[in-house]
Amino acid sequence: MRDHGLAALLLTTEPDVRYFTGYLTRFWESPTRPWFLIVPARGKPVAVIPSIGAQLMAQTWIDDIRTWSAPDLSDDGISLLADALAEIAYGGAVGIPDGHETHVRMPLADLDRLRRIANLTTDHGIIRTLRMVKSQPEIAKIEAACTIAGRAFARVPEIAREGVPLSNVFRHFQMLCLEEGADWVPYLAGGAEQGGYGDVISPASDTPLSKGDVLMLDTGLVRDGYFSDFDRNWSVGPAQPAVQDAHKRLIEASDAAFDAARPGATAADLFTVMNPIVTDDAQGTGAGRLGHGLGMSLTEWPSLIPTDHTVLQPGMVLTLEPGIALGDKILVHEENIVITETGARFLSPRIGPELPEL
Amino acid sequence: MRDHGLAALLLTTEPDVRYFTGYLTRFWESPTRPWFLIVPARGKPVAVIPSIGAQLMAQTWIDDIRTWSAPDLSDDGISLLADALAEIAYGGAVGIPDGHETHVRMPLADLDRLRRIANLTTDHGIIRTLRMVKSQPEIAKIEAACTIAGRAFARVPEIAREGVPLSNVFRHFQMLCLEEGADWVPYLAGGAEQGGYGDVISPASDTPLSKGDVLMLDTGLVRDGYFSDFDRNWSVGPAQPAVQDAHKRLIEASDAAFDAARPGATAADLFTVMNPIVTDDAQGTGAGRLGHGLGMSLTEWPSLIPTDHTVLQPGMVLTLEPGIALGDKILVHEENIVITETGARFLSPRIGPELPEL
Numbered sequence: 001m002r003d004h005g006l007a008a009l010l011l012t013t014e015p016d017v018r019y020f021t022g023y024l025t026r027f028w029e030s031p032t033r034p035w036f037l038i039v040p041a042r043g044k045p046v047a048v049i050p051s052i053g054a055q056l057m058a059q060t061w062i063d064d065i066r067t068w069s070a071p072d073l074s075d076d077g078i079s080l081l082a083d084a085l086a087e088i089a090y091g092g093a094v095g096i097p098d099g100h101e102t103h104v105r106m107p108l109a110d111l112d113r114l115r116r117i118a119n120l121t122t123d124h125g126i127i128r129t130l131r132m133v134k135s136q137p138e139i140a141k142i143e144a145a146c147t148i149a150g151r152a153f154a155r156v157p158e159i160a161r162e163g164v165p166l167s168n169v170f171r172h173f174q175m176l177c178l179e180e181g182a183d184w185v186p187y188l189a190g191g192a193e194q195g196g197y198g199d200v201i202s203p204a205s206d207t208p209l210s211k212g213d214v215l216m217l218d219t220g221l222v223r224d225g226y227f228s229d230f231d232r233n234w235s236v237g238p239a240q241p242a243v244q245d246a247h248k249r250l251i252e253a254s255d256a257a258f259d260a261a262r263p264g265a266t267a268a269d270l271f272t273v274m275n276p277i278v279t280d281d282a283q284g285t286g287a288g289r290l291g292h293g294l295g296m297s298l299t300e301w302p303s304l305i306p307t308d309h310t311v312l313q314p315g316m317v318l319t320l321e322p323g324i325a326l327g328d329k330i331l332v333h334e335e336n337i338v339i340t341e342t343g344a345r346f347l348s349p350r351i352g353p354e355l356p357e358l
Numbered sequence: 359m360r361d362h363g364l365a366a367l368l369l370t371t372e373p374d375v376r377y378f379t380g381y382l383t384r385f386w387e388s389p390t391r392p393w394f395l396i397v398p399a400r401g402k403p404v405a406v407i408p409s410i411g412a413q414l415m416a417q418t419w420i421d422d423i424r425t426w427s428a429p430d431l432s433d434d435g436i437s438l439l440a441d442a443l444a445e446i447a448y449g450g451a452v453g454i455p456d457g458h459e460t461h462v463r464m465p466l467a468d469l470d471r472l473r474r475i476a477n478l479t480t481d482h483g484i485i486r487t488l489r490m491v492k493s494q495p496e497i498a499k500i501e502a503a504c505t506i507a508g509r510a511f512a513r514v515p516e517i518a519r520e521g522v523p524l525s526n527v528f529r530h531f532q533m534l535c536l537e538e539g540a541d542w543v544p545y546l547a548g549g550a551e552q553g554g555y556g557d558v559i560s561p562a563s564d565t566p567l568s569k570g571d572v573l574m575l576d577t578g579l580v581r582d583g584y585f586s587d588f589d590r591n592w593s594v595g596p597a598q599p600a601v602q603d604a605h606k607r608l609i610e611a612s613d614a615a616f617d618a619a620r621p622g623a624t625a626a627d628l629f630t631v632m633n634p635i636v637t638d639d640a641q642g643t644g645a646g647r648l649g650h651g652l653g654m655s656l657t658e659w660p661s662l663i664p665t666d667h668t669v670l671q672p673g674m675v676l677t678l679e680p681g682i683a684l685g686d687k688i689l690v691h692e693e694n695i696v697i698t699e700t701g702a703r704f705l706s707p708r709i710g711p712e713l714p715e716l
């Protein structure tokens with residue numbers, strides 16, 4: 001902040017507020033109320049939040065908690081926030097995350113009003129830079145989530161077989177995640193079609209699994225506030241050689257990226273290692289990237305794309321997510337790794353090249 | 359739009375985009391990519407979205423789908439969006455939701471860039487007004503979600519008893535919701551302490567349930583893209599008379615609001631009916647409101663507060679959520695109703711005044 005002439009940061013989203021406070025609640029699901037955290041250049045953060053959150057915030061290390069009874073239709077915390085900023089920043093510049101992967105979680109009319117009172121500017125990527133490198137406790141939490149997901153994936157043969165509707169598989173897989181220790185399951189996507197699937201973001205249809213389908217489940221489950229994010233594929237009955245080969249190449253690609261992942265390599269380097277293994281198109285295909293950061297959010301900085309030259313550092317947690325086209329279908333494989341001092345370590349249970357059969 | 363001189367609306371959030379398209383995916387959990395929908399004053403909506411979503415969007419009724427390979431670090435869809443707005447709005451005013459309960463889901467730096475190119479202004483509350491009154495199919499979906507939640511709540515005695523850690527209850531309750539037909543469970547909060555609980559937004563602790571605790575579970579589960587949002591309370595062992603009485607008064611309050619709920623009454627009226635039953639404080643206590651709208655989001659417009667004079671109309675779906683203080687603890691009860699032509703109808707399975715015992 002000092003380098004950028006910032007007197008404070010203003011944070012408005014769940015992960016950013018939690019990063020500095022430990023304030024963990026699913027109440028952010030409600031879009032009604034804005035929440036604010038001021039992180040001064042010196043001193044402890046100050047929470048400016050709806051009164052409904054005061055008791056829980058008081059259980060964190062934050063002691064300056066200013067509340068209003070939200071929703072307030074005439075002034076939903078803006079005057080309270082402006083006063084706090086005036087007191088803390090003395091008219092100095094207040095950085096707000098404004099780059100890729102961010103948004104400001106407050107009504108635009110209120111943001112415009114605040115901009116007329118306070119000296120808001122960019123956070124110069126400070127939050128991104130901080131959150132991108134995980135502490136050992138953070139890595140342990142992500143690994144715990146990955147271990148739970150790994151156990152749930154290992155039990156998929158209990159719930160998925162020919163004739164079971166995909167929507168049932170989705171429902172029961174979430175139950176397995178919970179049974180194995182997930183606190184909640186914010187994300188599940190996947191597909192099951194003949195020889196692949198159409199995309200990786202669709203909700204489940206009620207179509208029953210049938211012989212020749214490739215089933216893919218991609219979950220982001222949360223344990224103690226941190227995400228896992230990886231997927232697994234299965235063939236319903238024996239897989240065609242082309243499908244087996246595609247899966248083999250996906251594993252080859254993620255293994256190659258794992259081998260290349262070390263401090264000093266870049267996000268783009270990992271793309272460059274994986275991409276020729278899965279496609280002839282130098283720009284990649286489909287999803288737009290071959291992996292990303294992971295942590296308090298399902299997806300975080302950086303992106304494994306040709307233009308992201310973020311230099312890998314020990315403590316960064318990444319997904320390796322190569323995809324391959326197979327006719328008009330795709331197959332996608334995903335693993336989670338952490339960058340270490342000397343290379344990388346798998347956080348998800350690394351799998352072999354064989355596509356398992358259901 | 360014509361009344362307000364708008365050439366188009368620009369939408370950026372999951373429920374707003376889905377409202378006009380039917381585009382349903384949990385992929386919004388990833389904060390990486392912005393998504394845009396342009397709703398012109400005449401003609402069909404136009405989607406300007408990351409290529410990863412093209413296939414799924416093509417399954418909706420939208421046929422003008424413009425994509426870019428996101429994330430693009432130099433231009434993450436902004437030029438594509440600006441060109442589309444120029445073509446569709448011809449420099450006319452483009453309304454963007456900017457009031458209470460909204461935010462703009464795109465990076466602030468990109469929004470500022472877009473504002474310099476396009477003529478962005480308020481949506482004058484059009485989206486709020488539209489979404490607040492539900493169609494019959496929407497009401498049926500919400501009711502289906504409520505029925506599932508009701509069945510899960512009825513089975514809580516299977517999973518909750520003295521000695522069971524609250525975190526286990528939370529995990530197993532989510533499994534019950536899924537088993538009973540939830541597609542996913544975006545929200546669960548609650549508490550269990552002696553004679554009440556401290557707040558209603560905390561995640562679960564590992565503390566075992568003990569005699570004299572009041573257990574509360576408040577869930578927002580999703581079925582086919584629509585939420586339920588109600589809670590239930592139980593006493594672990596026999597409840598103290600004061601706790602029984604508090605629960606009785608909560609039911610009395612929600613029943614009174616139900617009786618008052620009809621076209622022509624206001625959101626404030628329902629607050630005014632409930633509040634004197636649960637507190638002597640005319641402004642209410644704690645949570646800041648005694649209920650809210652419900653639908654594609656866990657919480658929607660209006661708010662049951664003294665200052666919200668929204669006039670109830672047939673098709674509005676509301677939660678009635680009175681809370682009562684009991685020493686330093688609270689008890690909260692919540693039901694879901696729909697406003698009909700002549701009054702209101704319960705969507706959640708209405709319960710009686712007795713606090714059930716585990």
